Amino acid sequence: MRRDWLRPTLLIIASVIAGTVAWNGDLLLLPIALGFPVLWSLARTRSAATLVSIGYFLAASRGLPQGVATFYASDLWPGLLLWLSASASFVSLHALLWTKDTGSLPYRYVQAAVLMTVPPLGITGWAHPVTAAGVLFPGWGWWGLAATTAGVAGLVSRLRTAVAIALAGFWLGSAAFWTDPTPPQAWQGVNLELGASLGRDTSIQRHRDLIARVKDRAAEDLRYIALPESTLGFWTPRIERLWTRSLEGRDITILAGAAVVNARGYDNVLIALSAQGGQILYRERMPVPGSMWQPWRALLEESGGARAHFFANPILTLGATRVAPLICYEQLIVWPILQSMLSDPDLIVAVGNGWWTKGTSIVAIQRASTAAWAKLFAKPVVFSFNT
The missing domain is CATH 1.10.1760 (Arp2/3 complex 21 kDa subunit ARPC3)
Incomplete structure (x- = not known):
């Protein structure tokens, strides 16, 4: 026994x-x-x-x-x-x-x-x-x-x-002989420590503070700066004008997270911002099940929740650069990164808004998982997280 x-x-x-x-x-x-x-x-x-x-x-x-x-x-x-x-x-x-x-x-x-x-x-x-x-x-x-x-x-x-x-x-x-994957010379990821207020504080002053932080990071050899998921909050023409005007005279592109609201719910997206305007380049393939992605709402004929785009847009293009984007939850599962690697991108950009993970190892696991895939495929990686 x-x-x-x-x-x-x-x-x-x-x-x-x-x-x-x-x-x-x-x-x-x-x-x-x-x-x-x-x-x-x-x-x-x-x-x-x-x-x-x-x-x-x-x-x-x-x-x-x-x-x-x-x-x-x-x-x-x-x-x-x-x-x-x-x-x-x-x-x-x-x-x-x-x-x-x-x-x-x-x-x-x-x-x-x-x-x-x-x-x-x-x-x-x-x-x-x-x-x-x-x-x-x-x-x-x-x-x-x-x-x-x-x-x-x-x-x-x-x-x-x-x-x-x-x-x-x-x-x-x-x-x-291990070396950690690093970002390309023209790229930089900005980490924020704004907690739960990121994406929820929609005041103009908050956006001006973020713009000032981006300008402080800008250097002559930088072309692209990545900001965390939800940085821009709800994407509106007013926010677009504010950011694009602030970038006038600068040859730099910002890749930042935002939410685009529609009649059925919203899309968790990445937006490219430059002096020429803003453009939605990526819609999240797999939002967090339960808290964001709520498929039962459609069955109940209710609106709300984030939409999952599953196998859509595995890469985004910035100029001549092909990027494999991963937003938050996508860094914990397998198919999004493998789907992106089928297109042989030039680099990986991983962003997240992990304020709610404080006291846990979730963000560290996201970073480790993404870095492991980057090393497997010999791709540079850019991280940008809010905690």
């Missing part, structure tokens, strides 16, 4: 540790997430595999309850409910695809990994172990992604020990 509960208990504890350590915001620790498929494959029953999946996913997304409580200025219960419900797709899929047939496990796990990459399951595909590809195989691009996928399949097979040793070698070699 003791053996019946000891093995699954140890596997669950190990999965919690893997989720906690891998997703703490330290980029070089992401490969620890590859411990999850190993632990999942070592389970001897479907219930044990389910509990291993629960332990890993809940540990990896542990900052969600506190973040939601801060966002809604409420107690932890709404956050806990969202935390548990968000894990449903990940846990259910891994429970369903687990099998006692060890020969089939590699195919089953790869199937789960693919399904957790793309919608609909990919909508909550956080903490995906394949994100570690950028640490294991920096610069390998699609070959690195394929090698990681093959490695994961090996980790759930009888060859797991040999595969783990090989992957550990790549990990150590990469860490020994």
